[in-house]
Amino acid sequence: MLLSGLAQAADMTAAEQASAKELAQASGCLSCHALTEKIVGPAYSSVAEKYKADSDAVASLVQSIQYGSKGKWGRIPMPAHPSLSGDDLKTLATWVMTVKK
Numbered sequence: 001m002l003l004s005g006l007a008q009a010a011d012m013t014a015a016e017q018a019s020a021k022e023l024a025q026a027s028g029c030l031s032c033h034a035l036t037e038k039i040v041g042p043a044y045s046s047v048a049e050k051y052k053a054d055s056d057a058v059a060s061l062v063q064s065i066q067y068g069s070k071g072k073w074g075r076i077p078m079p080a081h082p083s084l085s086g087d088d089l090k091t092l093a094t095w096v097m098t099v100k101k
Contacts, residue, residue, distance in 0.1 A: 012094055012095065012098055017095055017098055020091050020092060020095030021095065023088060023091060023092060027088070035099050036099070041073060041076070041078055044099035047097075048097050048099050049101075051097065052097075057093075057097055058097060059093075061092075061096055061097070062093045065078075065081050065089050065092055066084065067082070068081075
């Protein structure tokens with residue numbers, strides 16, 4: 001059985017979520033994104049809402065974070081973050097799916 005993106009994220013503990021938020025801050029993610037408001041990029045709550053029924057949400061977000069993306073949320077592209085480890089990419093993507101409005 002495939003789990004939705006939100007179901008995948010439901011297993012994160014509060015401590016893991018806090019750690020992931022610190023990782024996002026340290027990685028520069030929060031320069032362009034906020035939890036519930038659009039800055040340069042979409043709010044993480046909007047991303048979680050868009051992908052909530054997608055069983056491949058975390059994998060899709062990992063790809064967008066690692067390689068960047070263009071055209072998914074408007075004209076401003078998201079830069080690639082190739083220096084993040086696979087574990088960090090998965091942590092960030094999973095955490096994004098926990099953010100609610």
